[in-house]
Amino acid sequence: MAGSAAVAAAQAAFPGIAFAATKVDVPLDSLSWKKAPCRFCGTGCGLLIGVKDNRAWAVKGDPNAEVNRGLACVKGYHSVMALYGKDRLKTALIRKNGKLTPAPMKEALDLVAAKLKETVEKHGKDAAGIYGSGQWTIPDGYAAVKLFKAGIGTNNVEGNARLCMASAVTGFLSSFGMDEPMGCYDDIDHADVFVIWGNNMAEMHPVLFSRMLEQKAKRPVTIVDLATRQTRTSMAADKSILFHPQADLAIANSICYEILRNGWQNRTFLERHAGYWRGKEKIGYGLEDKFQFQDKLEKISIEDFQKLLEDYAPEKVAKLTGVSVENLRWLAAQYGDPRKKVTSFWCMGFNQHTRGTWINNLIYNVHLLVGKISTPGNSPFSLTGQPSACGTVREVGTLTNRLPHGFVTNEEDRKHAAEIWKIPADRISPKPTYNTVEMFRALDRGDLKFLWIQVTNPMVTMPKLKRYRDAAQKEGRFVVVSDVYPTPTTDIADVVLPSAMWIEREGMYGNSERRTQHFEQMLTPPGEALSDTMQLIEVAKRMGYGNLFPWKTDEHIAAIWNEYSRFHDGPKHNMATYEELRARPGVIWPVVDGRSTKWRYHAKYDPAAKGDSWDFYGLPDHRARIIFRPYEPPPEVPDGDFPYWLTTGRVVEHWHTGSMTRRIPVLHQAVPAAYVEIHPEDAKRLNVKNGDAIRLSSRRGTIVLPAAIDKRGRPVPGTVFVPFFDEGKLINELTLDAYCPISAQPDYKKCAVKVERA
Amino acid sequence: MRLLVRVAPLLAVLIAMAGVVVSVEGRRAPEPPLQEPANALPADRGSFRRNLGAYPEQPQRTLADYYRRRAYPNAPPVIPHRSFNEKAFGGGSCLACHREGSYTPPLKAWAPITPHPELTSCVSCHVFESEAAAFAITEFRAAAPPQLNRRAMPGSPPAIPHTLEMRSDCLVCHFSGASPKEIRTTHPERTNCRQCHAAVESPPADGTSRFPQ
Numbered sequence: 001m002a003g004s005a006a007v008a009a010a011q012a013a014f015p016g017i018a019f020a021a022t023k024v025d026v027p028l029d030s031l032s033w034k035k036a037p038c039r040f041c042g043t044g045c046g047l048l049i050g051v052k053d054n055r056a057w058a059v060k061g062d063p064n065a066e067v068n069r070g071l072a073c074v075k076g077y078h079s080v081m082a083l084y085g086k087d088r089l090k091t092a093l094i095r096k097n098g099k100l101t102p103a104p105m106k107e108a109l110d111l112v113a114a115k116l117k118e119t120v121e122k123h124g125k126d127a128a129g130i131y132g133s134g135q136w137t138i139p140d141g142y143a144a145v146k147l148f149k150a151g152i153g154t155n156n157v158e159g160n161a162r163l164c165m166a167s168a169v170t171g172f173l174s175s176f177g178m179d180e181p182m183g184c185y186d187d188i189d190h191a192d193v194f195v196i197w198g199n200n201m202a203e204m205h206p207v208l209f210s211r212m213l214e215q216k217a218k219r220p221v222t223i224v225d226l227a228t229r230q231t232r233t234s235m236a237a238d239k240s241i242l243f244h245p246q247a248d249l250a251i252a253n254s255i256c257y258e259i260l261r262n263g264w265q266n267r268t269f270l271e272r273h274a275g276y277w278r279g280k281e282k283i284g285y286g287l288e289d290k291f292q293f294q295d296k297l298e299k300i301s302i303e304d305f306q307k308l309l310e311d312y313a314p315e316k317v318a319k320l321t322g323v324s325v326e327n328l329r330w331l332a333a334q335y336g337d338p339r340k341k342v343t344s345f346w347c348m349g350f351n352q353h354t355r356g357t358w359i360n361n362l363i364y365n366v367h368l369l370v371g372k373i374s375t376p377g378n379s380p381f382s383l384t385g386q387p388s389a390c391g392t393v394r395e396v397g398t399l400t401n402r403l404p405h406g407f408v409t410n411e412e413d414r415k416h417a418a419e420i421w422k423i424p425a426d427r428i429s430p431k432p433t434y435n436t437v438e439m440f441r442a443l444d445r446g447d448l449k450f451l452w453i454q455v456t457n458p459m460v461t462m463p464k465l466k467r468y469r470d471a472a473q474k475e476g477r478f479v480v481v482s483d484v485y486p487t488p489t490t491d492i493a494d495v496v497l498p499s500a501m502w503i504e505r506e507g508m509y510g511n512s513e514r515r516t517q518h519f520e521q522m523l524t525p526p527g528e529a530l531s532d533t534m535q536l537i538e539v540a541k542r543m544g545y546g547n548l549f550p551w552k553t554d555e556h557i558a559a560i561w562n563e564y565s566r567f568h569d570g571p572k573h574n575m576a577t578y579e580e581l582r583a584r585p586g587v588i589w590p591v592v593d594g595r596s597t598k599w600r601y602h603a604k605y606d607p608a609a610k611g612d613s614w615d616f617y618g619l620p621d622h623r624a625r626i627i628f629r630p631y632e633p634p635p636e637v638p639d640g641d642f643p644y645w646l647t648t649g650r651v652v653e654h655w656h657t658g659s660m661t662r663r664i665p666v667l668h669q670a671v672p673a674a675y676v677e678i679h680p681e682d683a684k685r686l687n688v689k690n691g692d693a694i695r696l697s698s699r700r701g702t703i704v705l706p707a708a709i710d711k712r713g714r715p716v717p718g719t720v721f722v723p724f725f726d727e728g729k730l731i732n733e734l735t736l737d738a739y740c741p742i743s744a745q746p747d748y749k750k751c752a753v754k755v756e757r758a
Numbered sequence: 759m760r761l762l763v764r765v766a767p768l769l770a771v772l773i774a775m776a777g778v779v780v781s782v783e784g785r786r787a788p789e790p791p792l793q794e795p796a797n798a799l800p801a802d803r804g805s806f807r808r809n810l811g812a813y814p815e816q817p818q819r820t821l822a823d824y825y826r827r828r829a830y831p832n833a834p835p836v837i838p839h840r841s842f843n844e845k846a847f848g849g850g851s852c853l854a855c856h857r858e859g860s861y862t863p864p865l866k867a868w869a870p871i872t873p874h875p876e877l878t879s880c881v882s883c884h885v886f887e888s889e890a891a892a893f894a895i896t897e898f899r900a901a902a903p904p905q906l907n908r909r910a911m912p913g914s915p916p917a918i919p920h921t922l923e924m925r926s927d928c929l930v931c932h933f934s935g936a937s938p939k940e941i942r943t944t945h946p947e948r949t950n951c952r953q954c955h956a957a958v959e960s961p962p963a964d965g966t967s968r969f970p971q
């Protein structure tokens with residue numbers, strides 16, 4: 001912008017914002033402040049909600065919450081406004097003659113129960129399923145698992161966390177035998193070096209990023225941003241390293257190579273606490289219907305491991321990765337320096353990856369080689385994106401292959417569950433059915449005829465969206481959607497059930513650092529809206545499964561917690577009591593003798609660990625696994641017809657599909673619509689200026705978006721970035737439904753597109 | 759010296775507006791990191807010294823201007839002016855004006871001083887506005903701004919009608935170039951504000967308040 005133009009623009013820069021809402025005199029001292037975890041991301045900030053006269057008026061960060069210590073982000077501060085969109089769903093809707101028509105809740109629940117029953121009787125148990133979410137509270141997920149796995153007897157239970165952290169789970173399971181991070185956010189207070197892999201933390205985990213910046217202001221701390229796109233995170237980092245999409249696999253291996261070449265490995269740690277393995281290779285991409293894959297690990301020697309890494313010497317992979325030899329060596333030196341504590345953070349860049357499990361394994365390899373794990377500040381830290389992806393989907397196990405704290409394929413786990421649920425053990429099917437992508441493919445094929453979708457918006461988030469939208473609308477499919485606002489997903493529903501949202505009901509979430517957080521019911525839900533838990537219980541009762549849900553309405557959350565937490569009994573996973581959860585702004589599990597275990601797998605911090613140091617007790621030999629995983633290319637790479645990479649993601653103002661944040665005026669007015677970020681050189685070549693319309697096309701779809709050149713992000717040349725929150729600009733029409741064969745999590749970060757001036 | 763302090767942020771803004779990312783670190787000796795214990799008294803972080811004599815005779819802003827930027831009283835205000843560099847971070851961008859609160863001729867305005875300059879990721883809480891219409895109508899009801907001059911007795915010092923989270927440096931709002939005229943203090947030299955002015959907010963029953971009771 002030229003100087004004079006800038007001044008002219010600045011002079012016109014005070015248009016003013018009209019928050020033209022009714023102003024009511026509510027003196028501050030008349031509010032009662034109640035604690036709740038934030039509704040939005042997986043950070044799990046503690047908020048205090050100012051409530052009076054059955055309305056929420058204000059929010060402040062909870063100074064007693066260890067996660068955020070009184071700070072929130074713009075979404076948290078305005079979160080209560082998401083309750084008050086004029087178009088809140090307050091009554092049930094039933095599709096009659098092709099049109100969604102208001103109906104009494106009772107009639108809608110009767111219909112859902114009748115259809116579910118009829119589907120099971122006519123087409124078998126596995127013709128009906130439920131697709132929930134990492135926004136399900138723990139009781140919601142528990143009720144869903146119990147109804148479908150213990151009641152109906154099908155493993156057709158999935159959660160949208162399959163699209164968001166399934167690779168983190170399979171990474172943890174293969175490397176450590178148990179899910180979820182060993183460390184906690186306190187690692188931020190101890191680490192000397194932070195390496196952020198493919199995660200724009202400044203926008204996606206802003207409060208944790210602020211905690212990191214606070215450390216930087218206090219003491220010498222190095223922040224490294226490794227990404228395919230320069231963002232606010234890069235701008236705040238000490239070093240920004242850009243790489244080619246998919247090259248993270250080669251970078252991590254190159255770091256391992258350099259660590260061993262320089263002798264930086266922690267030999268004592270490795271001899272006592274780790275072993276070397278390799279898995280299957282050339283494992284496919286899950287693009288075909290009914291794709292099946294089972295990984296198999298085999299033991300190798302350290303020499304084998306070192307030999308396999310030879311292909312990843314920095315000078316051999318500099319070209320492939322786009323990272324200079326010097327930077328690859330510098331990165332390895334950060335991990336290798338014995339005086340430095342290193343914490344790595346990642347989120348969707350690693351997890352939404354056709355080799356998502358592999359890249360999770362590889363980052364553990366790096367930390368394990370130097371023994372920087374399970375001690376304060378030494379932490380490979382997998383972040384999550386939803387408020388209860390960990391608490392509900394991972395811990396309750398709302399996935400086809402899971403049970404609360406177990407697996408359907410494990411006989412002991414089935415017996416344990418059957419005992420707690422007081423059902424015959426053979427009621428629980430030992431066979432996993434569909435992962436999320438396969439579930440929607442089954443709906444398309446007609447193998448699945450009834451699908452209940454709760455607290456998520458797959459008609460915005462599914463990759464290769466058109467196939468799955470068409471599938472849901474096919475004749476003979478019955479789709480129930482429980483939500484709080486109309487969305488593209490309620491558009492395709494046969495029945496819409498209005499849900500009670502967040503603090504309109506009681507519940508618990510579980511955040512990224514194993515912290516369980518309770519919130520009480522503060523407000524009455526609007527109209528006939530009902531919590532997802534109660535919707536499930538009401539349907540269960542109508543189907544004759546009332547004995548599985550014998551609790552009184554006013555005590556059902558406490559009763560569910562008390563029953564559910566029995567699954568986790570023991571020092572490795574023990575949960576806080578209901579009373580503790582009510583009293584405190586979140587408690588990290590395992591809780592042993594009333595105390596939280598902040599770092600797992602080390603005897604100094606973890607009562608379950610034996611010996612005097614590390615004990616990776618999740619695995620039979622108590623040794624963490626260093627698993628060799630090679631670089632393999634993604635299934636679709638840019639070519640002559642589709643010469644650009646497309647990558648997708650979020651912005652700080654909007655959360656998930658924007659169905660809540662877009663109804664908060666401050667947030668919507670900040671970022672009202674999607675756009676496409678393009679590198680200035682690419683824009684120049686296309687003769688495109690900021691705001692000009694650009695047409696993006698992939699083999700699956702086309703979209704027109706305004707160009708954003710050097711706004712808040714700058715992708716590497718040959719790459720474009722589009723945020724996915726805008727239901728008016730569905731970028732997932734273009735994305736590819738390839739997934740990691742081990743985790744079944746799709747890759748939203750890489751597909752090939754054509755970019756033209758529209 | 760005072761002139762330099764007032765002009766330097768302006769230069770930084772102009773350079774930033776020209777599309778160049780500038781670092782203002784090194785412009786002045788870095789201040790020690792600000793530590794605020796959970797139950798701190800309101801802290802004067804030097805805004806009084808910085809602003810003494812440096813603000814206009816006639817305040818420009820009114821309390822209505824102040825609240826117009828907020829979705830409800832105590833909400834983080836939005837950024838009413840055009841973004842200079844959407845990627846930039848506080849230390850190199852926002853704080854160039856909002857740490858000192860100097861006069862900014864291109865905007866014809868005094869920049870409000872942030873009460874929490876230790877938080878540098880400004881755009882995680884303060885977002886830019888655009889002219890867009892609402893996505894959906896909201897039925898959120900904002901509380902009216904708190905009443906001023908709430909005194910226990912005639913003549914007693916008025917109570918503080920707002921929360922103090924992130925805003926415990928009283929003088930940045932009550933004595934600076936951007937101070938709304940209704941709330942500008944007549945006696946900025948007395949910096950221990952809460953010696954006389956008590957917070958009206960009653961501590962919640964569950965003991966979650968950070969403030970001394």
